[in-house]
Amino acid sequence: MTAGHGIFFDGAVSARQEAKIALGDTALHVTNPDGRLLAEWPFGEIEEVAAPDGVLRLARRNSGLLARLEIRDAALATAIDERAEAVDRSGSIHRRQRASVIAWSVAATVSLVLLGYYGVPALAERLAPLVPPEVERRLGAAVDMQVRGMLDKNNLGEGFECGARPGEPPGKAAFEKMFGRLERAAALPVPLRPSVIRREEANAIALPGGRIYVFEGLIAKAENPDEVAGVIAHELGHVANRDNTTTLLQGAGLSLLFGMVLGDFVGGGAVVLAARTLLQLSYSRDVELGADRYAARLMDKAGGEVRALGTMLERIGGATEPGAKILLDHPETKARVAAINAVAPKGTPVPFLDAAEWAAMRRICGGR
Numbered sequence: 208m209t210a211g212h213g214i215f216f217d218g219a220v221s222a223r224q225e226a227k228i229a230l231g232d233t234a235l236h237v238t239n240p241d242g243r244l245l246a247e248w249p250f251g252e253i254e255e256v257a258a259p260d261g262v263l264r265l266a267r268r269n270s271g272l273l274a275r276l277e278i279r280d281a282a283l284a285t286a287i288d289e290r291a292e293a294v295d296r297s298g299s300i301h302r303r304q305r306a307s308v309i310a311w312s313v314a315a316t317v318s319l320v321l322l323g324y325y326g327v328p329a330l331a332e333r334l335a336p337l338v339p340p341e342v343e344r345r346l347g348a349a350v351d352m353q354v355r356g357m358l359d360k361n362n363l364g365e366g367f368e369c370g371a372r373p374g375e376p377p378g379k380a381a382f383e384k385m386f387g388r389l390e391r392a393a394a395l396p397v398p399l400r401p402s403v404i405r406r407e408e409a410n411a412i413a414l415p416g417g418r419i420y421v422f423e424g425l426i427a428k429a430e431n432p433d434e435v436a437g438v439i440a441h442e443l444g445h446v447a448n449r450d451n452t453t454t455l456l457q458g459a460g461l462s463l464l465f466g467m468v469l470g471d472f473v474g475g476g477a478v479v480l481a482a483r484t485l486l487q488l489s490y491s492r493d494v495e496l497g498a499d500r501y502a503a504r505l506m507d508k509a510g511g512e513v514r515a516l517g518t519m520l521e522r523i524g525g526a527t528e529p530g531a532k533i534l535l536d537h538p539e540t541k542a543r544v545a546a547i548n549a550v551a552p553k554g555t556p557v558p559f560l561d562a563a564e565w566a567a568m569r570r571i572c573g574g575r
């Protein structure tokens with residue numbers, strides 16, 4: 208059985224499409240009834256997402272899109288199961304999960320003992336680097352749903368992300384070009400999923416698991432592409448330093464650890480608490496300085512303007528994340544800018560985007 212039928216949601220519009228599915232040697236091909244290719248997903252990048260009984264619902268990992276494929280045909284589902292490593296209806300993933308639950312139970316017990324010695328904040332700093340990437344990714348996905356719900360006040364759903372409405376795709380292409388250059392230079396061990404969202408604050412936020420939201424207000428406040436890139440580089444600093452996971456462990460504390468142990472974050476009170484923590488957090492000065500230093504070095508490595516982040520920080524009062532206080536002309540902001548400017552660039556900067564691309568990116572959320 209290497210072909211069949213399913214229902215495809217492209218993630219841009221909510222309409223469902225009848226789709227033909229063919230399993231190739233290395234990828235799954237989705238075509239519409241007329242034979243037009245809708246999607247081609249390598250088996251290695253396919254993952255299963257939650258679905259009702261009798262439905263196999265698939266997504267492409269790290270694509271940044273919300274495309275879904277639903278399959279009700281049991282034989283076809285089994286054939287996909289055999290090819291896609293992350294789709295596992297026969298249970299080896301569950302066996303692995305049980306093993307990790309045992310490991311986390313031990314970790315939680317140890318953490319309770321350690322807590323007696325160090326207290327939660329210090330414990331979180333010690334634990335964050337030990338959280339396995341896969342657990343961090345699951346935690347990130349659960350928190351992402353909550354964070355999105357809290358940020359998306361007008362219930363725009365998929366339309367909350369800029370770049371898919373008429374006139375917006377060129378802006379999305381420019382944004383992805385900029386992000387790709389930073390991502391390649393950063394070479395982080397976690398796959399990143401960046402999006403621009405319809406929020407007017409000049410902010411950005413990185414969630415555990417590689418999700419990065421750039422608010423449209425940040426692009427509106429920037430005077431050139433490197434200023435946006437500088438703030439994104441700062442967020443990548445938080446990812447690299449795992450500041451977000453540390454903060455989550457501090458904010459939601461042991462309840463989150465138990466969520467990890469039970470392997471089910473979704474709908475848990477700990478996740479709601481965690482999402483609120485992320486949106487209200489203001490990082491300590493040391494943590495922010497650490498992310499700034501990382502950003503300055505990354506901007507240099509990526510061939511961008513190292514000082515652009517400092518210029519942007521001065522303009523927005525140092526408040527890069529949603530919970531941070533705006534401190535215009537504050538000594539703390541001045542100290543951060545001075546630290547960024549102290550990084551001596553090795554090369555001559557090349558702007559992240561040309562004038563036309565920058566103009567397009569400024570219209571990524573509908574031509575404001």
Ligand SMILES: [Zn+2]
Pocket residue numbers: 441445490495498527528
């Ligand atoms: Zn920050």
